[in-house]
Amino acid sequence: MNFENIKSLREKNDWHQVNGERRYISKDDVYLSFWLGEETVIEYFNLPKNLHSFDGYLSQLAQITKIEEMSGAFEYNSVKLENFKLYKFSGHVHRHGSMKPISVYFTVHPSINDDKTEIDMFSKALIHALNDKYALNLIIRCTDD
Numbered sequence: 001m002n003f004e005n006i007k008s009l010r011e012k013n014d015w016h017q018v019n020g021e022r023r024y025i026s027k028d029d030v031y032l033s034f035w036l037g038e039e040t041v042i043e044y045f046n047l048p049k050n051l052h053s054f055d056g057y058l059s060q061l062a063q064i065t066k067i068e069e070m071s072g073a074f075e076y077n078s079v080k081l082e083n084f085k086l087y088k089f090s091g092h093v094h095r096h097g098s099m100k101p102i103s104v105y106f107t108v109h110p111s112i113n114d115d116k117t118e119i120d121m122f123s124k125a126l127i128h129a130l131n132d133k134y135a136l137n138l139i140i141r142c143t144d145d
Contacts, residue, residue: 015129022072024129031077034126039068039088050108051087057142062102064091074122082122086130104138105130 015024015034026032047055047067058064068088074081086107092099107123127139 032074033076034074034129035072036086037071039070042067042069047087048085048108051106054106054108054142055089058089058104058106058138061138061141062089062091062093062104064089066090072126074125084122084126086126100134102135102138104135106139 014027016027017024022036022038024034044055044067046069055064055067066089068090070086070088071083072086073083084107086105089104089106090102092101094100105127107126108120128136131139
């Protein structure tokens with residue numbers, strides 16, 4: 001399969017989580033997958049500069065109490081396509097008089113060095129695969145994508 005076909009799959013894909021693992025495979029092509037490493041709690045000052053803007057917007061919509069970082073990679077037929085760092089923002093929002101717990105998974109490509117909320121195709125695939133509808137709505141409100 002050529003790279004353009006893989007790109008198309010990532011953008012339009014549904015993912016299946018392998019039972020008991022932190023690995024996800026494409027429902028359209030079982031050779032396309034991504035995996036996640038273990039989560040590590042990080043302090044705000046260790047958050048990459050290109051995520052400060054996103055964190056600032058998200059903090060206006062929710063009370064974020066913990067940020068976790070994890071490494072991972074996209075693979076096709078066991079060939080690594082792209083490494084990534086993924087961030088999980090946990091906390092709560094006030095909704096209808098009560099606190100609703102939230103987890104928002106977000107990442108941007110490491111080559112985006114400035115404080116932007118631009119999202120590349122690998123990042124979009126992760127964001128859509130790991131977030132629920134409510135978290136996706138928060139992300140849309142925090143970004144231009």
